[in-house]
Amino acid sequence: MRPRRFPRGDSPPYALPALFTAGTLFCGYYTLMKTVQAISLPPEAAEAAARLYDHAAIAVGLAVFTDGLDGRVARATGAVSDFGREIDSLADCITFGAAPATLAFAWGIRAPEMQPNLWLAPYLPGLGYLLSFLFLLCGAARLARFNVQRNPRPKNPGRPGKRYFVGMPIPAAAGVLASIVHARGGQPIENWWPAGVLWLGLIGLLAFLMVSTWRFSSFKNLSPTASPVLNLVFLGAMIYLIWNFSQPVLLAMAGLYMLSGLFNRCAWWFKRDKQSVLDAIERAELAEEAEQQGHQAQQGI
Numbered sequence: 081m082r083p084r085r086f087p088r089g090d091s092p093p094y095a096l097p098a099l100f101t102a103g104t105l106f107c108g109y110y111t112l113m114k115t116v117q118a119i120s121l122p123p124e125a126a127e128a129a130a131r132l133y134d135h136a137a138i139a140v141g142l143a144v145f146t147d148g149l150d151g152r153v154a155r156a157t158g159a160v161s162d163f164g165r166e167i168d169s170l171a172d173c174i175t176f177g178a179a180p181a182t183l184a185f186a187w188g189i190r191a192p193e194m195q196p197n198l199w200l201a202p203y204l205p206g207l208g209y210l211l212s213f214l215f216l217l218c219g220a221a222r223l224a225r226f227n228v229q230r231n232p233r234p235k236n237p238g239r240p241g242k243r244y245f246v247g248m249p250i251p252a253a254a255g256v257l258a259s260i261v262h263a264r265g266g267q268p269i270e271n272w273w274p275a276g277v278l279w280l281g282l283i284g285l286l287a288f289l290m291v292s293t294w295r296f297s298s299f300k301n302l303s304p305t306a307s308p309v310l311n312l313v314f315l316g317a318m319i320y321l322i323w324n325f326s327q328p329v330l331l332a333m334a335g336l337y338m339l340s341g342l343f344n345r346c347a348w349w350f351k352r353d354k355q356s357v358l359d360a361i362e363r364a365e366l367a368e369e370a371e372q373q374g375h376q377a378q379q380g381i
Contacts, residue, residue: 093157093159094159094161094163094164096153096154096157096159097150097151097153097154097157097159097164098150098164098167100146100147100149100150100153101146101147101150101164101167101168101171102171103142103143103146104143104146104147104150104168104171104172104175105171105174105175107139107140107142107143107146107175107179108139108140108143108171108174108175108176108178108179109174109179110135110136110139111136111137111139111140111143111175111179111180111182111183112136112178112179112182114132114133114135114136114139115132115133115136115179115182115183115186115187116182116186117132118130118132118133118136118186118187118266119186126268129266129268130265130266130267130268131266132266133183133186133187133261133266133267133268134261134262134265134266135266136179136183136258136261136266137183137257137258137259137261137262137266138258138262139179140175140176140179140180140183140254140255140257140258141255141258141259141262141326141330143175143176143251143254144176144251144252144254144255147168147171147172147175147176147251148251150164150168151168165227169223169224169226169227172219172223172250172251173216173219173220173223173250175254176219176250176251176253176254177215177216177219177220177223177250177254178216179254180215180253180254180257180258181212181213181215181216181219181283182212183257183258183261184212184215184257184279184283185208185209185212187261187266187268187269188208188268188269188276188279188280188283189204189205189208189212189269189276189279189280204276204277204280207280208280208283211280211283211284211287212283214283214284214287215253215283215286215287215290217287218287218288218290218291219250219253219254219287219290221290221291222247222248222249222250222290222291223250225246225247225291226245226246226249229246243297243298244295244296244297244298245295245296245297245298246293246294246295247289247290247291247292247293247294247296248286248289248290248292248294248296248338248341249290249296250290252296252334252337252338253286253287253289253290253338255330255333255334255337256282256286256334256335256337256338257282257283257286258334259330259331259333259334259335260282260331262326262327262330262331263327263328263330263331265327286338289338289341294341294342294344294345295341295344295345296337296340296341296344297337297340
């Protein structure tokens with residue numbers, strides 16, 4: 081989409097994309113507030129706490145939507161600015177870093193009704209503090225790296241094309257955590273083993289994926305169909321599915337995107353190993369051919 085040009089003397093509507101960024105930031109603030117309210121409730125109010133956790137997770141999902149719109153609106157209206165990029169990164173760090181990290185810790189590790197039935201249970205809260213902070217730290221590093229890579233001078237070595245992101249985007253990582261909380265209706269994890277340990281492992285995995293150099297699709301290579309009717313049908317179908325079946329649909333979308341990065345990396349490993357084997361076979365054949373030629377030359381003498 082080409083940015084709109086304004087006549088001389090007119091200025092782009094910078095406030096319009098800023099409203100979407102403010103919406104993203106508000107969703108992060110809302111998530112933090114609901115999480116604090118949920119963890120402050122007594123064990124007898126488990127159902128109320130679950131609703132608060134669910135609302136906090138839904139706010140993260142809404143933030144993913146608004147975050148995807150602010151940049152598009154800015155480019156469409158010609159309102160792209162350094163200020164907009166910086167405040168967008170700060171909003172993302174809070175909404176997709178601090179807020180989901182706090183939610184993940186409160187919902188999956190500090191739930192009042194969790195029963196520690198594993199000998200490692202006394203040590204897991206400390207590990208939860210560490211991993212949830214690593215999620216925030218890696219998310220901030222991922223945002224900083226993305227901002228540097230968007231600067232055309234100088235170009236970073238190994239900079240990918242527009243088809244891929246380097247590392248999992250922080251909104252997608254936050255979406256994975258939020259989709260799991262929402263899929264359970266906000267009901268916290270009740271046992272350390274195995275669910276609590278797996279939850280900690282997932283937080284650590286997402287932190288690693290954000291700072292990794294693994295490729296994740298940006299979907300920028302998908303060209304929209306020429307038919308606006310089909311576009312409307314597809315958009316309407318997605319809205320219907322998310323509105324009526326939000327728990328399984330959002331969980332599937334977030335999970336499949338995470339798995340796509342793992343699949344791409346495994347495919348690259350397989351391709352690299354296969355190429356290494358083929359290169360080794362080719363070198364062996366060349367060496368054997370050279371040896372045969374040497375024997376033939378000696379016999380000729």
